[in-house]
Amino acid sequence: MQAAVIERPGVVSVQDVADPVPGPRDVVVAVRAVGICGTDIHLLDGELPYDRYPVVPGHEFYGEVVDAGSDVSRDHVGRLVTVDPNMPCRTCAECRRGRANLCERYEALGVTTDGGAAELVRVPSDLVYELPEGVSEVGAILTEPLACAIHGFDVLPRNAQDRYLIYGAGTMGLMMGLLANDLAPDPATVIEPNASRRALAESFGLRVVSSPSEIDPDERWETVIDCSGVVEAIEDGLRRVRRGGVLQCFGVAEPDAIVKLRPFDVYRNEITVVGSMAVHNSFDRAHRLAQTWGDEKLAPMVTHDFSLAAYGGAVQTFRDGAGLKIAIRPGGAA
Ligand SMILES: [Zn+2]
Ligand SMILES: [Zn+2]
Structure with missing residues (x-):
């Protein structure tokens, strides 16, 4: 063969x-x-x-x-x-x-x-x-x-009215966004630099921006899901998690990538960081x-x-x- x-x-x-x-x-x-x-x-x-x-x-x-x-x-x-x-x-x-x-x-x-x-x-x-x-x-x-996307949601908390922010609108980001829209009161927000991916995400009813700079710096989400595996995205996402909220590392980062995280913020704001394996x-x-x-x-x-x-x-x-x-x-x- x-x-x-x-x-x-x-x-x-x-x-x-x-x-x-x-x-x-x-x-x-x-x-x-x-x-x-x-x-x-x-x-x-x-x-x-x-x-x-x-x-x-x-x-x-x-x-x-x-x-x-x-x-x-x-x-x-x-x-x-x-x-x-x-x-x-x-x-x-x-x-x-x-x-x-x-x-x-x-x-x-x-x-x-x-x-x-x-x-x-x-x-x-x-x-x-x-x-x-x-x-x-x-x-x-x-x-x-x-x-994989379903398992990703299995390991997230499921609170009524939670809102979702997603980094990346590749295949996985789109699936996570659609699953979020099935649960959340507002469309999930997706950050995606690629224009054709943005267009598809928009047609799926997601709220789409091309970069974090387009988002109000004071806006916070109960659940932030990184589907990019990109260090800068994960660090940006950490800053946008609401108090008591969750950051999920869903995208596969480089094995030796390191993100900066302020333990004080994680402590003070009771942030949960969660993965999702396969x-x-x-x-x-x-x-x-x-x-x-x-x-x-x-x-x-x-x-x-x-x-x-x-x-x-x-x-x-x-x-x-x-x-x-x-x-x-x-x-x-x-
Ligand atoms: Zn085993
Ligand atoms: Zn795969």
């Missing part, structure tokens, strides 16, 4: 590799589409602490089950599924206290082991979720990011959210389609910052 293989940091090519063979509890998925996100780029650039090369990237994918291991029901074969790429060990202390997304022996398809930027991928059968009626192709491509019991709800939002909201988030052979071009398009979610189609055109 064909697969995009990162041989070592900075070197990716599409090549012929052996077809995956399912272990007893695995299935093999023929990938219909796989999204590219910042994690793939960090992996390609050798910036993740758990890099293992060579590896096939791609953790946001869906496809058809085409083979099943000896301990897996053959009923799976032929089903369209999305895949939770996270593979918790289920034995470490964090897994055993119900926090599998914080597993001490983190493994994930497309990060530490071969993922979906390939025609075929081997997947533990307990990680596949059958695609329900009413989830479109675009919804399937975006299920994993939607599951997906936690949120895949089924992501399918429901995809049904609810439908293509009206989700289709504009998938802006590019590439063949698997053009993986390098897709990565470059991502780096150029053009568009939002970039989809690769290992199985050919949609």
Whole structure:
């Protein structure tokens, strides 16, 4: 089969590799589409602490089950599924206290082991979720990011009438903004320098500004969510959290990035800083959210389609910052 293989940091090519063979509890998925996100780029650039090369990237994918291991029901074969790429060990202390997304022996398809930027991928059968009626192709491509966004809200306080400020209107910022709008009395405010992203955010009913300087310096929010991972944005966001409020670091910052924080302000204003790691019991709800939002909201988030052979071009398009979610189609055109 064909697969995009990162041989070592900075070197990716599409090549012929052996077809995956399912272990007893695995299935093999023929990938219909796989999204590219910042994690793939960090992996390609050798910036993740758990890099293992060579590896096939791609953790946001869906496809058809085409083979099943000896301990897996053959009923799976032929089903369209999305895949939770996270593979918790289920034995470490964090897994055993119900926090599998914080597993001490983190493994994930497309990060530490071969993922979906390939025609075929081997997947533990307990990680596949059958695609329900009413989830479109675009919804399937975006299920994993939607599951991340839902988990992001799971770890935030949920107080009636809270208001939200969001840094960044990429795919995740838009999803967080839409989720906030489902809860908040006023539209969430989104800060986004890119004009086309701003236009889409505005069409979604978000209040949009291009930079923090456009916001009244005295305005405060109960919940500030950084979806940019940018130090300056996080530092700015800290200043805009209302007393008793929350700053969420949702976007993935560089591992060694450091932000300035005044402990006195955190103490005096009872500020909570909270993270959000990947997906936690949120895949089924992501399918429901995809049904609810439908293509009206989700289709504009998938802006590019590439063949698997053009993986390098897709990565470059991502780096150029053009568009939002970039989809690769290992199985050919949609
Ligand atoms: Zn991702
Ligand atoms: Zn674990």
